[in-house]
Amino acid sequence: MPAVIEVQNLHKSYGDTVAVDDVSFSVQEGEIFGILGPNGAGKTTTVECVEGLRRPDRGEISVLGLDPQRDRAELTQRLGAQLQDGELPGRLKVGEALALYSSFYRTPADWRALMDTLGLADKSSTRYGKLSGGQKQRLSIALALVGNPRVAVLDELTTGLDPQARRDTWQLIEDVRSRGVTIVLVTHFMEEAERLCDRIALIDTGRVVAVDTPAGLTERVQTEHRIRFQPSVPFDDRLLTSLPDVTSVIHRGDVVVVTGNDNALNAVTSVLARNNIVARQLRVEQASLEDAFVALTGRHPESEQHARESRPGQN
Amino acid sequence: MxxxxxxxxxxxxxxxxxxxxxxxxxxxxxxxxxxxxxxxGFPLLLLIIFGSIHSFNKPQKDFGGATTLEIYVPVLIVFSIAILALSALPMVLAGYREKGILRRLQTTPMGPVRLLTAQLAVNFAVTVVMVIVILVVARLGYGVALPKQLAGFAIAVLLAAAALLAVGLFVAATAGSGRAAQAIGTILFFPMMFFAGLWVPIAQMPKLLRYISHGTPLGAAVQALQGAAEGHWPHAQQLLVMAAYAVAFGLAAAKLFRWE
Incomplete structure (x- = not known):
């Protein structure tokens, strides 16, 4: 499949501050491509260069074969953007906003159908200022899609949404993709990236640390698997420590914690079965995307709780 | 879904x-x-109050036989222009920038320049409607004659609006927020209206103040409008003062305006 977005050696500074040092990636047609990274990593600046809002200091960008700076007018027809802090006039009504924005485009989508799809039909004559955070976010997505774009760039899509609204939004994004729209998703939520993205560019301090599928990123970190269970009867630790796949066995009260490689689970359960020991409340902890994130960037992602608290007044 | x-x-x-x-x-x-x-609304209310004052409808020797109300009609017109251009316009535009609305438009084929164009068109249109309403109410309600030099009056109105809207754009360009823009606009409003003769008619000002008034956009506007109302073509100097403000502040605003 051809690349829809091609970014090569992008560099952008604001005065002495380097926002994007050296970023390259390409996005294939029809995929959901995630840009994941800690706050201040250069995610937003990168997509703003892709959208043509900022002029890169160095590097090449091509979107649908267009140069975001030179072919700006044409790009705006084909790329829909949702900005992190893009509001609307407080007294503008939902229906008016959609009708207005759809009038900007050559071949707009049916804005009334879009309004239904996003669950805003009964808000048509509600003013923007009276909408909840989730409703504002949905309107913002609708406005990004109202021009029938080939590519949609969504920046911090679900920040400030409650869990239900966030799941609904994810469903919506998958529906949009199934229509053939290529999606670039900027996020710092692991769960969102893991659920939605076909591939992820992990960005830290202005550089691409890795580009891979969520599973591929997880595999890169060689964290050990941890198996916890309550044995039905006491047993000799050597039963397990003698297994080549097991590295350690620890007792925490009634609970036994076994660490080992990804074969350890098989080995442990078969040994226990052979010795007629039942493993109650068996749990396996594997490396997650979050572990990969921490391992690759050396930082903890901002937690959802924190993100929600940092945007008061929404929802 | x-x-x-x-x-x-x-x-x-x-x-x-x-x-x-x-x-x-x-x-x-x-x-x-x-x-x-x-x-x-407010200029109309003032017109109705002034029109209802008996003495305002008597010819005054100080005003060359004109009534006080006749002197005040142009002042009320520039009052309205000043509110629209110095308060409403900068507040809206700076607010649009603050909220990221201009940036949002940058990602669409419409672009933010056309939003400015639309805002200016709205303010011009409201100005024209408001001038007509004031002239008609003054004529029908209080017998104030319509401007005798109509074309000159119209040109003076449009130039005054252009000069003030340019100043308003400049305020919007330099103010950090919608609230700041409104505050700056209000601070500019009072001295400008003073020199337009809101409190003391220009003809009764001391010589120095009258001189300064000639050089302010609203002072020039009121004099051009009063002249055209009496039947004279506006003085070239008055038109030039307004045009100079329109060009100078318009260019400065265009240079300084930021979309974010």
Whole structure:
């Protein structure tokens, strides 16, 4: 499949501050491509260069074969953007906003159908200022899609949404993709990236640390698997420590914690079965995307709780 | 949920969006209240109050036989222009920038320049309507004659609006927030209205103040309007002063304006 977005050696500074040092990636047609990274990593600046809002200091960008700076007018027809802090006039009504924005485009989508799809039909004559955070976010997505774009760039899509609204939004994004729209998703939520993205560019301090599928990123970190269970009867630790796949066995009260490689689970359960020991409340902890994130960037992602608290007044 | 891919037929004619944008901005202007209440309602209220004062309808020797009300009609017109241009416009535009609305438009084919165009069109249109309303109410309600030099009067109105809207754009360009823009606009409003003769008619000002008044956009505007009302073509100096403000502040605003 051809690349829809091609970014090569992008560099952008604001005065002495380097926002994007050296970023390259390409996005294939029809995929959901995630840009994941800690706050201040250069995610937003990168997509703003892709959208043509900022002029890169160095590097090449091509979107649908267009140069975001030179072919700006044409790009705006084909790329829909949702900005992190893009509001609307407080007294503008939902229906008016959609009708207005759809009038900007050559071949707009049916804005009334879009309004239904996003669950805003009964808000048509509600003013923007009276909408909840989730409703504002949905309107913002609708406005990004109202021009029938080939590519949609969504920046911090679900920040400030409650869990239900966030799941609904994810469903919506998958529906949009199934229509053939290529999606670039900027996020710092692991769960969102893991659920939605076909591939992820992990960005830290202005550089691409890795580009891979969520599973591929997880595999890169060689964290050990941890198996916890309550044995039905006491047993000799050597039963397990003698297994080549097991590295350690620890007792925490009634609970036994076994660490080992990804074969350890098989080995442990078969040994226990052979010795007629039942493993109650068996749990396996594997490396997650979050572990990969921490391992690759050396930082903890901002937690959802924190993100929600940092945007008061929404929802 | 599924997103329908139905595309409406390609929009007819060139720039269908600009018309809709202007209509939408007009609706927002009316909903925003500052313009309609202070820019249109308040000058009309003053006209009605002044018109109801008996002595304001008597010819005054100081005004060369004109009535006080006749002297005040042009002052009320520039009062309205000043409110629209110095308070309503900068507040709206700086607010749009603060909220990221201009940036949002940058990602669409419409672009933020056309939003400025739509805003200016709305303010010009409201100015024209308001001038007509004031002239008609003054004529029908209080017997103030319509301007005898109508073309000169119209040109003076448009130049005054252009000069003030340029100053308003400059305020919007330099103020950090909608609230700051409104504060700066209000601070400019009072001295400008003083020199337009709101409190002391220009003809009765001491010589020095009268001199300064000639050089201010609203002072020049009021004199041009009063002259045209009496039947003279506006003095070249008055028109030039207004045009100079329009060009100088217009260029400065264009240079300094930031979309974010």
């Amino acid at each position: 599924s997103v329908t891919a139905t595309a409406s037929p390609p929009a007819a004619a060139s720039r269908p969006g600009l018309g809709r944008l202007t209509v939408t901005e007009l609706k927002l202007f009316i909903r925003e209240r500052v313009g309609p209440i202070w820019g249109v």
